[in-house]
Amino acid sequence: MKLNIAVLPGDGIGPEVIAQAVKVLKAIAMEFNHVFTFHNALVGACAIDKSGDPLPEETISICKKADAILFGAIGKTSYDLDPYAKVRPEQGLLKLRKTLDLYANIRPVIAYEDLLTKSSLKKTQIKDTDILIYRELTSGIYFGEKTLSEDGNIASDICEYTRDEVERIAHLAFKAAQSRKRKLTLVDKANVLESSRLWRRVVQELAPQYPDVKLRYMYIDNAAMELIINPKQFDVILTENMFGDILSEEASVIVGSIGLLASASIGKDHAMFEPIHGAYTKAANKGIANPIASILSAAMLLDHFGLDDEAALIREAVDKSLKLHITTPDLNTKYDNITTTKVGDFIEDFINNPDETNLN
Amino acid sequence: MKLNIAVLPGDGIGPEVIAQAVKVLKAIAMEFNHVFTFHNALVGACAIDKSGDPLPEETISICKKADAILFGAIGKTSYDLDPYAKVRPEQGLLKLRKTLDLYANIRPVIAYEDLLTKSSLKKTQIKDTDILIYRELTSGIYFGEKTLSEDGNIASDICEYTRDEVERIAHLAFKAAQSRKRKLTLVDKANVLESSRLWRRVVQELAPQYPDVKLRYMYIDNAAMELIINPKQFDVILTENMFGDILSEEASVIVGSIGLLASASIGKDHAMFEPIHGAYTKAANKGIANPIASILSAAMLLDHFGLDDEAALIREAVDKSLKLHITTPDLNTKYDNITTTKVGDFIEDFINNPDETNLN
Numbered sequence: 128m129k130l131n132i133a134v135l136p137g138d139g140i141g142p143e144v145i146a147q148a149v150k151v152l153k154a155i156a157m158e159f160n161h162v163f164t165f166h167n168a169l170v171g172a173c174a175i176d177k178s179g180d181p182l183p184e185e186t187i188s189i190c191k192k193a194d195a196i197l198f199g200a201i202g203k204t205s206y207d208l209d210p211y212a213k214v215r216p217e218q219g220l221l222k223l224r225k226t227l228d229l230y231a232n233i234r235p236v237i238a239y240e241d242l243l244t245k246s247s248l249k250k251t252q253i254k255d256t257d258i259l260i261y262r263e264l265t266s267g268i269y270f271g272e273k274t275l276s277e278d279g280n281i282a283s284d285i286c287e288y289t290r291d292e293v294e295r296i297a298h299l300a301f302k303a304a305q306s307r308k309r310k311l312t313l314v315d316k317a318n319v320l321e322s323s324r325l326w327r328r329v330v331q332e333l334a335p336q337y338p339d340v341k342l343r344y345m346y347i348d349n350a351a352m353e354l355i356i357n358p359k360q361f362d363v364i365l366t367e368n369m370f371g372d373i374l375s376e377e378a379s380v381i382v383g384s385i386g387l388l389a390s391a392s393i394g395k396d397h398a399m400f401e402p403i404h405g406a407y408t409k410a411a412n413k414g415i416a417n418p419i420a421s422i423l424s425a426a427m428l429l430d431h432f433g434l435d436d437e438a439a440l441i442r443e444a445v446d447k448s449l450k451l452h453i454t455t456p457d458l459n460t461k462y463d464n465i466t467t468t469k470v471g472d473f474i475e476d477f478i479n480n481p482d483e484t485n486l487n
Numbered sequence: 488m489k490l491n492i493a494v495l496p497g498d499g500i501g502p503e504v505i506a507q508a509v510k511v512l513k514a515i516a517m518e519f520n521h522v523f524t525f526h527n528a529l530v531g532a533c534a535i536d537k538s539g540d541p542l543p544e545e546t547i548s549i550c551k552k553a554d555a556i557l558f559g560a561i562g563k564t565s566y567d568l569d570p571y572a573k574v575r576p577e578q579g580l581l582k583l584r585k586t587l588d589l590y591a592n593i594r595p596v597i598a599y600e601d602l603l604t605k606s607s608l609k610k611t612q613i614k615d616t617d618i619l620i621y622r623e624l625t626s627g628i629y630f631g632e633k634t635l636s637e638d639g640n641i642a643s644d645i646c647e648y649t650r651d652e653v654e655r656i657a658h659l660a661f662k663a664a665q666s667r668k669r670k671l672t673l674v675d676k677a678n679v680l681e682s683s684r685l686w687r688r689v690v691q692e693l694a695p696q697y698p699d700v701k702l703r704y705m706y707i708d709n710a711a712m713e714l715i716i717n718p719k720q721f722d723v724i725l726t727e728n729m730f731g732d733i734l735s736e737e738a739s740v741i742v743g744s745i746g747l748l749a750s751a752s753i754g755k756d757h758a759m760f761e762p763i764h765g766a767y768t769k770a771a772n773k774g775i776a777n778p779i780a781s782i783l784s785a786a787m788l789l790d791h792f793g794l795d796d797e798a799a800l801i802r803e804a805v806d807k808s809l810k811l812h813i814t815t816p817d818l819n820t821k822y823d824n825i826t827t828t829k830v831g832d833f834i835e836d837f838i839n840n841p842d843e844t845n846l847n
């Protein structure tokens with residue numbers, strides 16, 4: 128297969144982890160006789176530094192022409208500390224999601240057998256957890272009108288949803304549930320928010336089309352608690368943009384490190400794959416960033432094109448690296464010298480030679 | 488001291504748990520020679536059933552005349568399942584908060600030594616956790632304009648904040664931090680929301696007035712993760728309405744049961760005290776509801792009037808009940824017959840006779 132992949136490393140640890148994901152995709156291409164071509168482009172703080180624009184036209188055009196996009200991370204501490212900044216790195220990511228209409232952000236949360244003790248949760252609590260979060264990504268309070276009064280004393284954000292926006296992602300979530308444990312949980316705040324009541328109505332209306340799926344509702348405050356108390360109760364979670372942002376990052380505690388969580392952002396015409404972690408400016412260029420989330424995002428990219436064996440091989444390599452403690456310091460209590468690059472190298476070697484790779 | 492206390496039991500388990508809190512307050516009044524008078528009033532689904540209004544005028548007037556309000560819980564499953572209902576129990580609570588201008592909701596999160604093993608988190612993770620959450624309670628997306636298009640296809644909620652709204656609660660949170668470990672964490676989503684940037688600006692401007700307090704910022708998604716990974720890093724958390732709702736219910740996992748978390752909702756002229764748990768319709772009238780959150784809310788009521796010894800005695804009684812496993816089934820693995828009333832009776836007995844009470 129020929130794939131034209133846009134690569135947007137972004138800021139902070141983005142470039143380091145994305146370099147590993149690209150290396151792994153190249154190994155896959157070699158092993159399975161695919162032709163993957165990569166086109167780098169700027170986004171985020173580094174794009175602002177170069178051009179004043181967090182999402183330059185050139186980047187948009189490279190992404191539009193690509194079959195898929197691999198995204199690193201964006202953000203920079205100086206902007207976080209400056210609530211007056213008008214141009215912000217995050218605008219690049221948000222505009223990209225909107226421009227390419229990447230409305231469904233899919234975030235798997237899986238408790239790895241080899242990492243059960245790494246979580247701050249008790250082992251028995253998390254064992255066998257396997258959740259798929261469907262987060263709406265191109266609407267809600269992220270994209271509603273924002274205002275700031277002239278004197279700077281009143282600020283507002285609108286959370287708006289339309290029936291169509293809810294329907295399209297709800298269908299995807301119902302279908303995902305059908306291929307899994309057939310349980311769908313809609314998370315909202317319908318006891319308070321009008322937009323949440325729209326979500327609940329639309330999902331309620333679609334439910335009869337998926338009679339094999341057991342649908343239930345949960346308020347976001349309750350879900351934030353239940354996710355920790357009893358994560359195994361969940362199969363597919365469907366939720367709006369902001370609640371999905373919160374719940375999915377919270378869910379990383381189940382897995383043991385946010386450095387492990389991958390995601391796919393899917394639209395009708397485009398697809399982007401990105402780790403759910405941020406830019407962690409403080410960790411940049413130290414070789415300590417965990418590349419697994421990016422590498423698993425690359426696996427989700429392969430899934431997207433039906434390259435199942437290829438994706439499975441990456442996941443096998445990742446499992447092996449976890450089992451052998453070839454992991455960055457966020458997970459490693461055994462070795463203290465395993466760098467970002469070493470993890471990538473191990474996974475690359477495994478793909479080149481699945482039967483021989485071992486710790487050396 | 489003479490105190491006129493409005494009692495709003497509300498729905499579900501509300502009446503059962505509030506009955507215990509009232510019993511405990513009566514014991515305190517007896518023991519310390521206070522005169523507490525109690526005035527019951529309706530709110531929530533039970534008020535809708537009676538009068539069509541989740542917050543009848545009479546209830547407002549009883550609350551306005553009272554020195555303090557003791558609140559149970561509201562909500563009912565039939566409304567949760569009906570996203571078309573125009574009148575909802577929650578409107579009663581929200582209108583009450585707004586009418587009485589109860590802008591600061593204060594939620595302590597304390598890991599009890601005797602309950603460390605009840606949490607789904609590892610003991611070492613939570614031991615010594617002591618967090619005070621300041622949640623803004625009368626503004627934000629809860630109270631911003633809500634719209635639904637005529638065809639029912641577009642719904643919206645506005646999240647709006649003014650400088651004054653942020654300032655008044657920020658001052659309270661800074662002061663609370665000064666009397667504790669002098670650390671204040673503002674939780675927001677300033678990389679996306681205009682209203683969050685206003686929060687960050689205002690809090691940044693106030694900070695020099697509290698030079699002894701170490702202020703830091705955290706995004707809500709990150710906070711939802713950090714609260715579980717490392718709760719001990721927090722002292723006072725300050726946040727807006729919706730984020731506070733989510734974080735505080737999530738924080739209950741640290742304590743071991745949401746049935747333990749109390750709160751105070753404070754305004755310039757009024758104060759209300761309520762457990763953070765909901766109405767749990769399913770658990771109503773079974774004697775299994777944990778009354779501790781309500782009883783500790785009563786202790787916060789006493790704190791509010793400077794009745795420190797009285798509040799301390801209630802807390803001592805609660806500690807004792809936990810130590811002796813006089814607890815409802817959510818916490819009890821030793822005895823299976825301790826009802827809501829039995830817990831209340833034990834705490835009442837302890838207050839009447841602090842030196843003698845023991846398991847019998």
Ligand SMILES: CC(C)[C@H](C(=O)O)[C@@H](O)C(=O)O
Pocket residue numbers: 201202217220372403405678679708
């Ligand atoms: C960087 C930020 C704008 C982004 C979001 O909130 O969507 C991030 O937290 C994520 O989850 O992808």
Ligand SMILES: CC(C)[C@H](C(=O)O)[C@@H](O)C(=O)O
Pocket residue numbers: 318319348561562577580732763765
């Ligand atoms: C019942 C509901 C409206 C309420 C809220 O969201 O504020 C509750 O969850 C709380 O935290 O007090």
